[in-house]
Each structure stands twice: as structure tokens, then as C-alpha cells.
Amino acid sequence: MATLERISRQSKPWHLVKARHESLFNPHERYWYQNVGCVLGSFLNSAGYTQMSQINILHHFANLVAPHLGSAFRVGLTRWKSFMTDDFTPVQLNWDFHAGAEKTTVAYSIEPTGLDAGTAVNLQNASAAGDFKKGLVEACPEINTTLFDYFRSRFDQVWIGCGPGHQSTMFWGFTLEENVITNKAYFFPGAIARATHQSTLAVIRDAVETAPGYSHKKMASFELFAEYASRRPELRLEIEMFALDLVQEEKSQLKVYFRDRRTNFEAVKETISLGWRLQEPNLEVGIHKLRRLWDALLGRQGVPDNIDLPHKNHRTAGILYDFEFGMSVQTPNVRVYIPVRHYAENDQQILNALTGFMSEEAGEYGGQTFLESTTRYSECLQSTFDSAALANGLGVQTYIGCSIEGDGNLKIVSYINPQVGKLRNRVL
Numbered sequence: 001m002a003t004l005e006r007i008s009r010q011s012k013p014w015h016l017v018k019a020r021h022e023s024l025f026n027p028h029e030r031y032w033y034q035n036v037g038c039v040l041g042s043f044l045n046s047a048g049y050t051q052m053s054q055i056n057i058l059h060h061f062a063n064l065v066a067p068h069l070g071s072a073f074r075v076g077l078t079r080w081k082s083f084m085t086d087d088f089t090p091v092q093l094n095w096d097f098h099a100g101a102e103k104t105t106v107a108y109s110i111e112p113t114g115l116d117a118g119t120a121v122n123l124q125n126a127s128a129a130g131d132f133k134k135g136l137v138e139a140c141p142e143i144n145t146t147l148f149d150y151f152r153s154r155f156d157q158v159w160i161g162c163g164p165g166h167q168s169t170m171f172w173g174f175t176l177e178e179n180v181i182t183n184k185a186y187f188f189p190g191a192i193a194r195a196t197h198q199s200t201l202a203v204i205r206d207a208v209e210t211a212p213g214y215s216h217k218k219m220a221s222f223e224l225f226a227e228y229a230s231r232r233p234e235l236r237l238e239i240e241m242f243a244l245d246l247v248q249e250e251k252s253q254l255k256v257y258f259r260d261r262r263t264n265f266e267a268v269k270e271t272i273s274l275g276w277r278l279q280e281p282n283l284e285v286g287i288h289k290l291r292r293l294w295d296a297l298l299g300r301q302g303v304p305d306n307i308d309l310p311h312k313n314h315r316t317a318g319i320l321y322d323f324e325f326g327m328s329v330q331t332p333n334v335r336v337y338i339p340v341r342h343y344a345e346n347d348q349q350i351l352n353a354l355t356g357f358m359s360e361e362a363g364e365y366g367g368q369t370f371l372e373s374t375t376r377y378s379e380c381l382q383s384t385f386d387s388a389a390l391a392n393g394l395g396v397q398t399y400i401g402c403s404i405e406g407d408g409n410l411k412i413v414s415y416i417n418p419q420v421g422k423l424r425n426r427v428l
Contacts, residue, residue, distance in 0.1 A: 013054035014041035021062045028115060031072035033062050035426055036091050039384055039418040040108060043093060044176070046380035047104040047373075053178045060174075060181060064139055068132040070113030073420060080117035080125055083166035084109065085398065085417040086316060086341060092398065093416040095380075097358070097373045104373045109173040109186070124158045129170040136172075136183070146212055147244050147252050148185050154207040155242065157192040164190060164238075165315040171241070183246040186257075190239065200239040201229055204256060207242075213249040213327060221325040221332035225256060228274040235260060240320070250327045261318040263309035263343075265294055271321055272334045272404065280331070286404030289361070290336070293410065296353035297400060298343050312342045320399065331406075337399035337415070347390040350397045351378050354414070361409070377414065389422035396422060 018033065025033065040061060044054045069090050071077045082090040090111040098104060112132035117125035137143055152170075159167050169191060173184035189207070193200040208214065208222055229237055241257040260271055269287055270276070280286075295301045298309065311317075320337040344350045355378055362371040385396055401413040420426050 012041075013045070013051055013058055014038060017055060017058040017062055020059070025062075025066075028070070028072045029062075029066045031074075032066040032069045032091075035420045035423060036069070036089075036418045037061055037066065038425065039416075039423070040093065040106075042380055042384045043095065043106045043416075046376045047095065047106050048376070049106070049176075050178060053176075057176050057181070064136055065110060065174075068112045068114075068128060068135075069110065070117050070128075071115050078116075078118045080111075080113045081166065082111045082113065083168035084111045084171060086314075087395065087417065087419060089417055089419060091418055093418060094401075094413050095377050095416065096411075096413045097370065097377070098411075103369075104376070105175065105177065107173060107175040109171050109184070111168055111171050124167055125169075126158065129172075132172065143183055143246050144248055145246060147249055148246050150212055151185075151187060151207060151242065151244060155187040155189045155192055155203075157195050159188075159191045160195055173243075184243055185246060186241045186243045188240070189242050201226060204239070204242055208254070211249075218250075218327040219325065221329055222254075224274055224277050224332055225323040225325070228277060229258075232275070235262070238318075243322075253324055253326045253329065255322045255324050257320065257322045259316075259318050259320050263317075263319055264306050265291060265300070266305040268294070268319060268336055269305070271319075272336050274323075274332075274334060278332065278334070280404070280406060282406065282408030283404060285408030286410060289408070289410050290402055290404065293353075293357050293400070293402065293412075294338060296357050297338055297340055297350060299345065309343050314342060317342055333403050335401050335403040335411075337401045339398070340400055341394055341398040341417075344394060344397075346392060346394055347381075347385075347396045348387075350400070351381060351390070354378075354400070354412075358412070381416075384424060385419075385422050386424050389419075393422075395419060 014037065021033065037058060041054065041058055044057060070080050073079060079088055081088045084090050084092050090113050091108060093106065093108040096105040096107065112128040114122055114125055114128040116122040117128060137145060158169060169188050171186035173186065175182040175184065189203045190200045193203045205226055208219060238259040239256060240259055243255040243257065245252040260267060273283060319339065322335045324333045340350050355374055358374040359371060381390065381396065390396060395417055396419060397414055398417050399415040401415065403411045405411055
């Protein structure tokens with residue numbers, strides 16, 4: 001029986017890829033594959049990806065990504081303080097529950113990091129992003145880099161001084177489908193704004209208006225956000241990132257990520273509708289659902305909309321949003337990222353709240369398929385992370401992202417920090 005179990009385990013995608021790469025890994029790459037790669041493998045398996053897709057995705061991670069995650073998190077080694085997560089892990093995964101008959105999608109983002117990042121010889125992680133992009137494009141020449149190259153030329157700048165609480169300048173993301181990996185890039189235009197004494201919004205607007213294929217008609221939706229941000233200077237919205245898909249220009253979804261330090265639900269309603277500039281037929285239905293999820297995740301039942309969440313003195317406190325637009329985006333969209341990392345009770349409570357809310361919504365979302373995704377997500381986290389860590393602390397689930405679809409239902413995505421110290425089977 002033990003022999004059969006060992007054979008079964010070794011035939012799983014994560015073990016197959018590990019066996020293939022084991023002799024090629026250096027100690028840092030081995031650390032990232034055995035820990036973060038293991039979490040990724042668990043997510044892919046739980047989400048129902050085919051075995052061949054799992055192998056291809058894990059091979060991509062082992063071969064092209066793990067070598068660019070920096071040094072292992074071990075005592076005595078300098079750790080690059082990545083802005084990706086609050087404990088500086090340079091990787092974040094997400095689980096898109098989807099609605100209707102669509103299958104669950106897994107994605108992840110990284111900050112390319114050099115082995116010597118943060119040390120005296122490389123204080124600002126200077127060349128890691130360029131090295132990573134070069135290796136990725138050489139391995140995957142089909143990647144369309146037209147928009148990436150353009151926006152990098154406009155935003156490429158290290159932070160002057162101490163930066164806005166971090167030194168990160170670029171993230172890279174991967175949306176994982178059965179037969180294709182879509183690449184995304186995230187820039188921090190605040191660095192060039194600071195260097196040129198401009199507002200971050202002005203830097204983004206100038207870059208967008210001179211982008212390849214730009215026309216005012218195609219990008220008219222961007223003006224909705226620009227007008228909202230400009231008309232409410234007292235809000236002091238903090239623009240964090242600008243993101244794009246590495247696909248043909250007319251198909252790329254562009255996003256502006258921004259933070260609002262107001263934490264009451266009245267502010268969420270205002271922001272997700274851009275001051276009610278977005279007037280979709282089912283917006284109010286979606287806002288009602290969002291309030292129910294907000295209450296379940298944060299324990300705010302019965303609290304008036306205008307009452308803030310408890311104060312948190314942290315760089316990533318407040319509420320994060322993204323505004324999505326593009327040449328092919330007819331109706332712009334705003335997503336709110338509920339920061340459960342700061343304001344929920346613990347990770348197990350977040351799981352319970354998600355499961356309860358989605359069970360109630362399953363009928364409208366598409367019944368059994370949606371409910372199965374929720375169940376698989378919960379089982380995946382509970383089998384991957386230590387149960388005591390989930391029950392007694394926060395930080396595994398960082399954000400619950402929500403946007404309102406045209407029918408008033410919510411598109412819900414959970415974001416995960418693969419914290420090595422909380423894994424059931426971590427390798428140090």
C-alpha cells in the first residue's frame with residue numbers, strides 16, 4: 001500500500017515537474033518551487049485544470065519564474081521588501097470563482113527580484129525586471145510587447161529617496177488558462193511623477209494619450225476616471241499602479257490601481273460608481289450584494305454606511321480599487337478590493353463568510369458549478385495551510401476583489417499570499 005501511495009504521489013504534476021528540474025535548481029530556486037510552487041500546484045489541481053495543463057504551468061513557473069524571485073527567506077539572508085505582500089513575499093496568487101458555467105481560473109503575480117536585491121550592491125533591485133522580461137520573451141516569442149515597451153519607456157524610473165513606503169517598480173502577472181498563459185505588467189508611475197514634479201494622474205494621462213493606437217473616442221472611458229479624480233482633490237486618492245495585458249493593443253485591458261483612505265461603505269458606493277458617473281441598470285442590485293458580502297467579511301452588519309472601519313496605521317490600510325478601461329472596453333468598470341488582510345477576524349472566518357455568502361448566491365450565479373468552485377477553494381486552503389494559522393491569524397487571504405457585472409451579480413476573486421511559514425508542508 002505504501003508503495004502504491006508513493007507511486008501515486010510521484011505521478012502528480014508538481015512531483016513530475018520537481019523531478020525534472022531538481023538537478024537544475026540552485027538552493028533559492030528549489031526553495032521557491034518547493035513552497036510557492038507547491039501552493040500553485042494545489043490551486044491548479046483543486047480548480048480542475050487538466051494534468052497536462054498543470055504540468056505545463058508548473059514547468060513555466062519552475063523554468064522562467066522561480067529563478068527571478070530572489071533569495072530564499074532564510075535567517076541571515078537579506079530579504080527584498082517587495083510591495084507585493086505585507087510580509088514581502090514576492091508572489092501573490094488569486095482564485096477567480098467566475099459565474100455561470102465558466103470554470104474557475106487561477107492567476108498569480110510576481111515581483112522580479114535579483115538574488116542580491118536589497119543588499120549594498122543592489123539597493124533598488126535595479127536590473128531584475130529587465131532581466132526577467134528578456135528571458136521570458138526569449139522563451140515565449142509570441143508575447144506581444146508593443147504596449148509594454150511603450151509604457152515602460154514612459155514609466156521606467158527608480159524611486160528617488162525612500163519612495164512611498166516601498167521601492168518596487170514593476171510587477172508581472174500570469175492569468176492561467178488550460179492552453180494559454182496571458183501575461184500582464186504592472187508599473188508604478190508615481191516614481192516618474194515624483195522625479196518630474198508632476199501628479200501621477202498627469203503622468204498616466206499623458207502616456208495614455210500618446211499610446212500606440214490611441215484615439216480620444218477609443219479611450220473616452222479613461223476620462224470618466226480622470227474627471228472623477230480631478231474633481232475630488234480633497235480625497236487625495238493615491239494612485240499606486242498602472243497595468244496592461246501583453247496582447248494586441250486594441251484588445252489590451254488597461255487598469256489604474258488607486259487607494260482611498262476612507263473605509264466606510266458610503267465611500268465604497270461613491271468610488272465604485274465614480275461618483276455615480278457609471279449608471280448601469282443593475283448597479284443598485286450589485287451594490288446591495290456587495291454590502292452583504294462586506295458585512296459578512298468584516299462583521300459590519302447593522303453598522304451605518306458612513307461609519308469607518310477601525311483605524312489601521314499601515315501602508316496598505318484603506319480601500320484599494322482598480323479602474324479598467326481600454327480601446328475595446330465600451331463600459332469602464334471599477335473593482336473594489338476588500339482588504340480582509342487588515343479588517344477581518346481571521347482567515348478561517350473569511351473562508352466561512354465567503355462560503356456562506358456564495359451558498360446564498362449560488363442559485364443566481366449558476367447553481368452547482370459556482371458552489372463547487374467555492375467548496376474546492378475552501379478545501380484547497382484548508383489542506384494547503386496550517387489549520388491553526390488560519391484560525392488564529394490573518395494574512396493568507398489578502399483581498400477579496402469584487403466588481404459588479406451587467407446583470408447585477410458580483411465577480412469575486414480571492415487573493416492569496418502563499419506565506420511559507422503557514423504552509424502545512426513547508427520546506428525551509
